[in-house]
Amino acid sequence: MRLKQSSRPAHALAAFLMVASVCASAADLSPEQxxxxxxxxxxxxxxxxxxxSLQDLTQRLPNFRLAKQIYGELLAGLPGGTLIDTQGDPRLSDLTEEARLRALGDKAVPPTGYVPNSVLQLDSEHPFFILVDLPKARLYLMQNSKDREMTLVRNHYASIGRNGYGKQSAGDLRTPIGIYHITGWLPKVNLPDLYGEGAFPLNYPNLWDQFNSRSGYGIWLHGVPKDTYVRAPRSSEGCVTMSNEDLVALKPYIVTGETPVILSDSLEWVPPDQVKGEREKFLARLEDWRSKWAERDTEAYLAYYGQGFTTDGMNFAQFAAHKVRVNSSKKFIDVKLRHINLFRYPGAGEPMMLAEFTLDYRSDNFSSTSVKQQYWRQDKDGEWKIFREENR
Structure with a gap:
């Protein structure tokens, strides 16, 4: 490689300078900060x-390639500096894109008090949840308090699938869009070095993925090899990857089988009052659905289901006939909902809500408890109707 004189920033540094805002200095900054x-x-x-600052950072983290690249470009821009000509280096475009995304990281922090529009309500059994803004390569850890206040705990860079997001099939090298749960923790002793300090598997494909015939498996949140600080923005086979330091920092907040992970293609941060209004309207509709069932007002109950509704191998007509037959045979029905979660489902192509709750059903001759998922869409008149219902 040849050396050339330079008096201006180039490549990754230029990408940073175009969009980075002044970041407050502090004694205990994260590497990205x-x-x-x-x-x-x-x-x-x-x-x-x-x-x-860059000299200190690269000495502490010699595997932080972007920091080393920017440090080198900075030195080249100083009087008498020389720059290694990296044109043609396939890694350079990855570093430049990482620089652009990291520079947006400071701007990606939502205004104080703002909340994600994808989560209308999360039950207190979920004290924390994870959001990943897939286009911006950003992971957010959120705290969910008992009074439904959601606050940002931490956020950091995270890379995704080689071919982007919107997974449809095995081997397409895309990261899924959807709402998932972490199913466990795989420590590094049980994994190849590729996964770094460990991995949090997700329940992909979930029920919605299965309904849409999406295939594939092994979608995880995981770390990176020991000789790497982070991976390029698009470099995995579909997983979400991050530095080992950031991965380990998530561990105290995750409850196996419970912690929600929202992989979003269109994350928006909005004032909490906006979410509150939508939540109250939807909860009222869900409560009316429940009460009509409990009152055995089967006609009004079925009015909440769209004509395209399906469940357990039944279409709407079959489901309606089944409910009329069952409800008419009951002397009483008692239905209670608890642990209610409400999500605006990402990547659906049109507005879609996921209502997830524990349902306690009791009648004169039968009782059961189940975790139910309802998928709601608006019909041509703007009314929210259930078009898919499943037990998780």
Whole structure:
């Protein structure tokens, strides 16, 4: 490779300088914050401060390739500096894209108090949940308090599938879009070095994926090999990957089988009052559905189901006939809902809500408890109707 004189930033550093905002300095910055802070110093003309910060960062994390690349480009831009000509290096485009996404990371932090529009309600049995903004390569750990206040705990860069997102089939190298649960923890002693400190498997394909005939398996949140700090933005076979440090930091917040993970293609942050209004309207509709069932008002109950509804091998007509027959034979029906979660389902192509809850059913001759998932869509008149119902 040849050396050339340079008096201006190039490649990855240029990508950072175009969008990075000034980041407040602190003694205990994360590696990404330190990188952002160093570039902000460069933008403000403090080349020596940027150089010192990047030197410290690359010494602490010699596998942080982006930091080393930007440090090298910064040094090349100083008087008398030289730049290694990396044109043609296939890794450069990955680093430039990583730089662009990380520079957006500071802007990706939502305003104080804002909440994700994809979560209308999460029961207190889920004290934490994870959001991944797939287009922005950003993972958010959120806390869910008992009074339904959602607050951001931490956020960081995370890479996705080689061919992006929207998984449909095995081997398509895409990350799924949807709502999942973490099913366990696989420690590094049981895994190849590729997965770093370990992995959190997800329940892909979930019921919605199966309904849409999506195939594949082994979608995990996992770390990176020991000689790597992070992977390129699009580099996995469909998993969400992150630095080992960030992966391990998630462990105290995750409950196996319970912690929701939302992989979103269109994450939006909105004022909490906006979510509150939508939540109250939808809860009222869900409650009316429940009460009509309990009152054995089968006609009004069935009015909540769309004509395209399916469940357990039955279409709407078959389901309606079944409910008329069963409900008419009961002397009483008692239905209770608890642990209610309400999500705006991502990647559905049209507005879709997922209502997930524990249902306690009791009648004069039968009782049961199940975890139910209802998928709701708006009909041509704008009314929310159930078009799919399953037990998880």
């Amino acid at each position: 330190q990188l952002l802070s160093a570039v902000a110093k460069m933008k403000s003309g403090d080349s020596e401060g940027a150089r010192s």
